[in-house]
Amino acid sequence: MTTTDRPHPSRTTTGTTRTTTGTTTRTTTTDRRARGPFRVSARFRILLWVVVLMAVSLVTVVVIVRSVLWRDMNDRVNQILAQETAEFHNFVEFGRDVRTGQSFTDPRQLLTDYLTRQFPEPAEELIGFVPGPSGGTLVRQPREIRTPLPLHEDPDAVARIVADPDRAGTLRRAAGEVRWARLDITHEGSTEPAVFIVAFHPQEENSSVRDVVGVLVVVAAGALVLTSAVGWWVAGNILAPVRLVRNTAARLTEQDLAQRIPVADSDDDVAALARTFNAMLDRLEAAFATQRRFVDDAGHELRTPITIVRGHLELMSDGEGEASAAERRETLRLVSDELDRMSRIVEDLLLLAKAEQPDFVRPEPVQLAELTADVYVKARALGDRRWELAEVADHESALDPQRITQAMVQLAQNAVSHTAPGDLVRIGSRRLPDRIELYVADTGPGVPEADREVVFDRFWRGAQRRGGGAGLGLSIVRAIAEGHHGRAEVRPTPGGGATFVLLLETP
Structure with missing residues (x-):
């Protein structure tokens, strides 16, 4: 007795092809002004991206787990079918009838003896079919099968398996x-061979896979909801400084630039944004302060000469016929002097306003000895004073x-304004270890x-040091010193007087 065409279940098992259809969402970006009240907040966009990425990740995990479970189940079923058919094949080849001690000659007896000795799994069914004149005989094990309709109770299904040209497959039925x-x-x-059939009912296995996938889907949905809640909260915390920047910018006006953003003690991008915004506000406040100071100073200082000019012109107009030529010349001289003074005030104010710009100072390598000597030569023409070049620094430095x-000549002019003819004025430069x-x-x-x-404030005039200027010269000196990252200061001169000093850092 022989068996034919030993099957390979994994080769003949039918498969199922699944097609996943994706949906592509196209988003058209329009101008924010066109969206009007339907503006989407950055917080919502961040949350949307987080949710989309999380959803894609979870769907991928579910699909992969489901595929792995189905593959493992199919491999297990194929292994069971292959093992049972191999064991029966060995029994046919080497088995002996215990009653005769010889090989089996009756297929019915062969199938009965083999099935009596087997203990298959609950979802596994082993049956034999012996053809005969009345349609054949079905040999089965007397046991319960975990399926609504066992194969031995479905003659039509058995007939389809027996007639199938393949040696393994999947039978689909209601x-x-x-x-x-x-x-x-x-x-x-x-004339017809007997048949040994190994059947496996995978309903319980399929149900287990579906249960696992269902639990995984529920967990993924819960994780997605939790991620959405946490993402909304985290995005709100991260964007809180950005909202603070927006609200602060909305509250800013030209009259109120004192608003600042609290900066967290961290080095992240949001803290850097807050610091940058505060620095920008500092620059804006300084620029507006400079503008207001310029307007205030100009209005304050120009009011007096304008009043003087208007008064003298009105006098000339009222007494035009009676005024002598000498009086008219004197009036024109006074008006011309006041106009010149206004021009100097405007030029000085513009210079101080320009001191706020980055290109106010343009350093280059300069020999201090040569620079000091040039200042001394130019200062000597300012007045009849006893000028002295006290000392010079033999050093090269980066200066404008x-x-x-300009600053040194202004200091020399200031000295001339507060000394008498023949008084000593000393000019010099020195190098110290750090400046x-x-x-x-x-x-x-x-x-x-x-x-x-x-003394270096704008329009300051001390009681002891009065002059005819507008009080802007020393402010210009301080602006030039600060433009070189230095400072200006005044010290008492030994023996009496004042020494004005520019202190500049050495490179």
Whole structure:
């Protein structure tokens, strides 16, 4: 007795092809002004991206787990079918009838003895079919099968398996599919072979896979909801400084630039944005303050000469016939002087306004000795004073020679304004370990200690040091020193007087 065409279940098992259809969403970006009240917040967009990425990740995990579970189940079923058919094949080849001690000659007896000795799984069914004149005989095990309709109770399904040209496959029926493998048994004197059938009912296995996938879907949905809630909260916290920047910017006006954003003690991008915004507000506040100061100073200082000019012109108009030529010339001279003074005030104010710009100072390598000597030569023409070049620094430094000369000449002019003819005025420069100093020392009335902090303020005129200027010269000197990252200060001159010094850092 022999078997034919030993099947390979994994080769003949039918498969299922699944097609996943994706949906592509096209988003058209329009101008924010066109969206009007339907503006989408950055918080919502961040949350949307997080949710989409999380959803794609979870769907991918569910699909992969489902595929792995189905593959493992199919491999297990194929292994069961292959193992059962191999064991029956060995029994046919080497088995002996215990009653005769010989090989089996009756296929019915062969199938009965084999099935009696087998203990298959609950969802597994082993049956035999022996053809005969009345349609054949079905040999089965007397046991319960976990399926609504066992194969031995479905003659039509058995007939389809027996007639199938393949040796393994999947039988789909209303009561549930059946995974099967078949082994034909030929014996002498038979025209039709007997059949050994291994059937596996995968309904319970399929249900287990679906349960696992269902639980995974529920967990993924819960994780997605939790991620949405946490993402909304996190996005709100992250964007809180950005909203604060927006609200602060909305509250800013030209009259109120004092709003600032609290900066967290961190180095992330949001903290950097807050610091950058605060720095921008500092620059804006300084620019507006400079503008207001310029307008206030110009209005304050120009009001007096304008009043004087208008008054004299009105006098000339009222007494045009009576005024002598000498009086008219004197009036024109006064008007011309006031106009010149207004012009100087405007130029000085514009210079101070320009001091706020980055290109106010343009450093270049300068020999201090040569620069000090040039200042000394130019200062000697300012007045009949006893000028002295006290000392020079033999050092090269990065300075703006024009601005430094302008400051030193202004200090020399200030010394001339507060000294008498023949008084000593000393000009010099020196190098110290950490800085260089350029100075102008006079022997005038000096600057009281209480005024040394305000002497460089705009339009300041001390009681001891009065002059005909507008009070902007020393402010220009301080602006030039600060443009070189230095400072200007005043010290008492030994023996009486004031020494004005530019202190500049050495590179």
